[in-house]
Amino acid sequence: MRLAVIAGDGIGPEVVAEGLKVLGGVVPDLETTEYDLGATRWQRTGELLPDSVLDELRGHDAILLGAIGDPGVPPGILERGLLLRLRFELDHHVNLRPAKLYDGVRSPLADPGEIDMLCVREGTEGPYVGNGGVLRRDTPHEVATEVSLNTAFGVERVVRYAFERATARPRRHLTLIHKTNVLTHAGSLWSRTVEEVGAEFPEVTVAYQHVDAASMFFITDPGRYDVIVTDNLFGDIVTDVAAAVTGGIGLAASGNLDASGTNPSMFEPVHGSAPDIAGRGVADPTATVLSVALLLEHLGRADQARKVNAAVAFDLSTRDPQQPVRTAEVGDRLAALAGG
Amino acid sequence: MRLAVIAGDGIGPEVVAEGLKVLGGVVPDLETTEYDLGATRWQRTGELLPDSVLDELRGHDAILLGAIGDPGVPPGILERGLLLRLRFELDHHVNLRPAKLYDGVRSPLADPGEIDMLCVREGTEGPYVGNGGVLRRDTPHEVATEVSLNTAFGVERVVRYAFERATARPRRHLTLIHKTNVLTHAGSLWSRTVEEVGAEFPEVTVAYQHVDAASMFFITDPGRYDVIVTDNLFGDIVTDVAAAVTGGIGLAASGNLDASGTNPSMFEPVHGSAPDIAGRGVADPTATVLSVALLLEHLGRADQARKVNAAVAFDLSTRDPQQPVRTAEVGDRLAALAGG
Ligand SMILES: CC(C)[C@H](C(=O)O)[C@@H](O)C(=O)O
Ligand SMILES: CC(C)[C@H](C(=O)O)[C@@H](O)C(=O)O
Numbered sequence: 001m002r003l004a005v006i007a008g009d010g011i012g013p014e015v016v017a018e019g020l021k022v023l024g025g026v027v028p029d030l031e032t033t034e035y036d037l038g039a040t041r042w043q044r045t046g047e048l049l050p051d052s053v054l055d056e057l058r059g060h061d062a063i064l065l066g067a068i069g070d071p072g073v074p075p076g077i078l079e080r081g082l083l084l085r086l087r088f089e090l091d092h093h094v095n096l097r098p099a100k101l102y103d104g105v106r107s108p109l110a111d112p113g114e115i116d117m118l119c120v121r122e123g124t125e126g127p128y129v130g131n132g133g134v135l136r137r138d139t140p141h142e143v144a145t146e147v148s149l150n151t152a153f154g155v156e157r158v159v160r161y162a163f164e165r166a167t168a169r170p171r172r173h174l175t176l177i178h179k180t181n182v183l184t185h186a187g188s189l190w191s192r193t194v195e196e197v198g199a200e201f202p203e204v205t206v207a208y209q210h211v212d213a214a215s216m217f218f219i220t221d222p223g224r225y226d227v228i229v230t231d232n233l234f235g236d237i238v239t240d241v242a243a244a245v246t247g248g249i250g251l252a253a254s255g256n257l258d259a260s261g262t263n264p265s266m267f268e269p270v271h272g273s274a275p276d277i278a279g280r281g282v283a284d285p286t287a288t289v290l291s292v293a294l295l296l297e298h299l300g301r302a303d304q305a306r307k308v309n310a311a312v313a314f315d316l317s318t319r320d321p322q323q324p325v326r327t328a329e330v331g332d333r334l335a336a337l338a339g340g
Numbered sequence: 341m342r343l344a345v346i347a348g349d350g351i352g353p354e355v356v357a358e359g360l361k362v363l364g365g366v367v368p369d370l371e372t373t374e375y376d377l378g379a380t381r382w383q384r385t386g387e388l389l390p391d392s393v394l395d396e397l398r399g400h401d402a403i404l405l406g407a408i409g410d411p412g413v414p415p416g417i418l419e420r421g422l423l424l425r426l427r428f429e430l431d432h433h434v435n436l437r438p439a440k441l442y443d444g445v446r447s448p449l450a451d452p453g454e455i456d457m458l459c460v461r462e463g464t465e466g467p468y469v470g471n472g473g474v475l476r477r478d479t480p481h482e483v484a485t486e487v488s489l490n491t492a493f494g495v496e497r498v499v500r501y502a503f504e505r506a507t508a509r510p511r512r513h514l515t516l517i518h519k520t521n522v523l524t525h526a527g528s529l530w531s532r533t534v535e536e537v538g539a540e541f542p543e544v545t546v547a548y549q550h551v552d553a554a555s556m557f558f559i560t561d562p563g564r565y566d567v568i569v570t571d572n573l574f575g576d577i578v579t580d581v582a583a584a585v586t587g588g589i590g591l592a593a594s595g596n597l598d599a600s601g602t603n604p605s606m607f608e609p610v611h612g613s614a615p616d617i618a619g620r621g622v623a624d625p626t627a628t629v630l631s632v633a634l635l636l637e638h639l640g641r642a643d644q645a646r647k648v649n650a651a652v653a654f655d656l657s658t659r660d661p662q663q664p665v666r667t668a669e670v671g672d673r674l675a676a677l678a679g680g
Contacts, residue, residue, distance in 0.1 A: 076524040142492035152482035184416040189484040212580040240552040
């Protein structure tokens, strides 16, 4: 397995080290190449994602990313120039975000019940395309626009992926989240696509909710969800709500998938670079380890993925919530459990 | 006080009746005119908002709206043709949504702490403008767009309103919620505007959060918020999250304000028409009554608004949560408390 590693900024290198510890324990043939990208490189050299690096990345089976970001960098630079550029250049049209409440994990909800959902967020369209502009900047007549682009091609493939995932799960339930009553053009494309693709999956039951209502039900009745499919921006928001109710982004894993397999997929914890705790060895690497499990699953190594997931589930159920997290200790425990 | 009443569909008429009961008890000079608008009228006549009705509405001091909607109406018809048309035609640029956890109300959060925030959502711009389209509909080459329009004029006035509200509250704290790292054009306009207007309000402390992070903090640490200002679509979502953690949309009130006073402002509960429980007398009218309090406050009747708010606070703190809600009983209690 040829893995590109982008450790990134802040706690990125710390959590990635543990992810690799666990991965190395279950994958004997692991070959890693590290790429120095992120805030630090940009501040030093002005470079975000050189074309040569992008080309090299393409030669790998997968990418593991830690975290990118620093409060000293103006908003948008690293996101548009590096993180989103990777997603767009590598056609990561499926942004996969499971949200499961593990035994032993405290939810902020009083009565969370069982939560086990799989959010399938579109990754290459919607308001994320960077299509917008500013007219008469810094005048009282300034106008700023953002355009959400949605294509049949782009919506169909992510909806199909979501149905395929739903079909393979016991509950076989899919919820489309959008705002069809206000964003009528994009909403209609999404609804029609779910209807059409859904006809090929008669065993999957389908529900629809507006994004505002869904954000509420994620809090009042999260157990009703199985697989969710939604657009790029709604997915950004609702997956953080889902992460919050299942114990926080310290545990939230994600995969940016080119489901066609043409380009390497990229796996990353949902949390950011957390500069306030960087370098202290107290960041929780669990989200990175769960992202490693998604990576293994994506590369067809289902047995190894299962081992990593089982290690995390066991570790979370036996952790002492009073004990502060030590990054390397968690990694050691998970590596021992998964590799054993 | 000349009040236009749009009771609407489903539970709309039931909750509005109680709202009027309470309002009538504190406002001796109340004159109401009822307007038959909503799903039922559309289904009967095809009419949504005749120009003559819109003209008449303009002649009132305020509008009280119950709920609009029916599952039999395709998405977007009533929203774009009636609800949003009212907001746009009457220049309701401030969508005001308090979210307070009242004593006696059960939050779905295990440890909610004190929650008392005031969300100021922009109401006439952003992705709600209806600027979008579809190309090659129903073909594999379909493209659907939605354009978010943001103007210096539109952003400045709602940001200024939010600062004014923040200045009048004990904590004097304002949080801007946006997604400046992805929606860089609109985000920059919003950030710069908050900075510029904020310079006139040095006593107000200002924070910024991305909408995804904020949606999480609304759940894990809602007590940190005081006044929030955000765009139309983000506001739609985060105010529902705020409503969820403060006990649900059964209690969420809102005002659609033309803060300039040129047009009548419109007050409505955040919940929908809830056809499943319509006609049974079990809808909670509290959100409507709280909307009535916003109406009174907006019309400069602060004493009467205080009475209505105090009635709701008292009633909620003494309600038996085991007892099912009876719409008219709640209204009777609140009217007696507020009018007494
Ligand atoms: C950092 C940002 C560009 C990114 C996004 O909005 O997708 C992040 O919030 C995420 O969810 O991965
Ligand atoms: C019904 C719909 C158009 C509306 C909105 O999106 O603004 C509703 O969700 C609300 O929040 O008032």
